[in-house]
Amino acid sequence: MAGGAAKYRHLSRKSSHRQALLRNLVTSLFTHESITTTWAKAKEAQRLAEKLITLGKKNTEASRKSALATFYTPHSILPKLFGPLRERYANRPGGYTRVLRVEPKKDDQAESAILELVDGPKDMRFALTARTIARQRAQGFDTLNEITALNVRKVTRFRDGGVEALEDEVQNPTPRRNNLALPRNLQHGPAGRQRPRPTGWSRRRAPERPRRAGPQGRGSLHLSG
Amino acid sequence: MSLRLFPSRLSAQGLSPAGSLSPALANAAVGRWSQFTLNASAVSQSLLRPAAFTLNIPGLLSDIWESVLRAVPKKKTSHMKKRHRQMAGKALKDVKSLSTCSGCGQIKRSHVLCPNCVASIKKQWGRKNTE
Numbered sequence: 032m033a034g035g036a037a038k039y040r041h042l043s044r045k046s047s048h049r050q051a052l053l054r055n056l057v058t059s060l061f062t063h064e065s066i067t068t069t070w071a072k073a074k075e076a077q078r079l080a081e082k083l084i085t086l087g088k089k090n091t092e093a094s095r096k097s098a099l100a101t102f103y104t105p106h107s108i109l110p111k112l113f114g115p116l117r118e119r120y121a122n123r124p125g126g127y128t129r130v131l132r133v134e135p136k137k138d139d140q141a142e143s144a145i146l147e148l149v150d151g152p153k154d155m156r157f158a159l160t161a162r163t164i165a166r167q168r169a170q171g172f173d174t175l176n177e178i179t180a181l182n183v184r185k186v187t188r189f190r191d192g193g194v195e196a197l198e199d200e201v202q203n204p205t206p207r208r209n210n211l212a213l214p215r216n217l218q219h220g221p222a223g224r225q226r227p228r229p230t231g232w233s234r235r236r237a238p239e240r241p242r243r244a245g246p247q248g249r250g251s252l253h254l255s256g
Numbered sequence: 257m258s259l260r261l262f263p264s265r266l267s268a269q270g271l272s273p274a275g276s277l278s279p280a281l282a283n284a285a286v287g288r289w290s291q292f293t294l295n296a297s298a299v300s301q302s303l304l305r306p307a308a309f310t311l312n313i314p315g316l317l318s319d320i321w322e323s324v325l326r327a328v329p330k331k332k333t334s335h336m337k338k339r340h341r342q343m344a345g346k347a348l349k350d351v352k353s354l355s356t357c358s359g360c361g362q363i364k365r366s367h368v369l370c371p372n373c374v375a376s377i378k379k380q381w382g383r384k385n386t387e
Contacts, residue, residue, distance in 0.1 A: 131369055132367060132369065134368060134369075145374075152381075153381060155369070158380075159359050159370075159373055162359035162373060163359045166358065166359060179358060
């Protein structure tokens, strides 16, 4: 490109079009907490989203105005940005958003990605890590491998009550999956099938509780986080 | 096809076009510029009558005719040939970087989230929202 290396992706659009696209993406991101788009668009929208959260954390009149000028539906988003999101990220020094690669969604096989707000209700890495830990425990392993340990650290580090929240996610989504998405659970293999499923959830949970509080379950999390 | 027809028609007309061609070729041998400055027909009548020239040049022309001028594709390249040529080296590549999903145990691409887990987690979120 003339004038040296490009500092940002042009996304095959002229300036105004690109600006509108990014505003749209960012508006959707703050509305829904997580969006799926092409990887390049996600990376560009990530820049803008991080800057907007910084504006939220500054919380001045000027920052309010520039945030107002960015969103397409500012009146539904601004209270969220300057309220819960500001509090959620108060201690986090940057890195409020995350881009995760997923299998291509568009029919041109363009690289797709999930762009999400970290530590939100739609934190995909949090959910996946919880799933991994749950599977490990179902198979009887008590230690986590390096990557899972790193993910546990990423997911719990700045979250309010991070370890407890993760532990809760590990324990809780399983009954729902059992009830609602049975075939998915059967894919886990014999270990998943041997578990006594329908005989009273509270009874099944009782023997697991001491294990959760015990040195094994806790120890693995502390070791990592 | 027109390229091939053009010289063959010339040869079919026999000596008379060869006679009119020969002075031009002879001129080229004598001097390149004279061809443009002088009237070709006048030169041919006055100077280049000798039989040796008119006999030699068709021979030379026929040599070129066999080797160079005839170097034209005999057939149109078929669709298949053309597509094979143009698609050479552009075949799909095998996906070799695979790993096992730690969440469900199925095979997935490395550095890409497992589509099964992502789909089921999204389903779960949808249920949570509707609840």
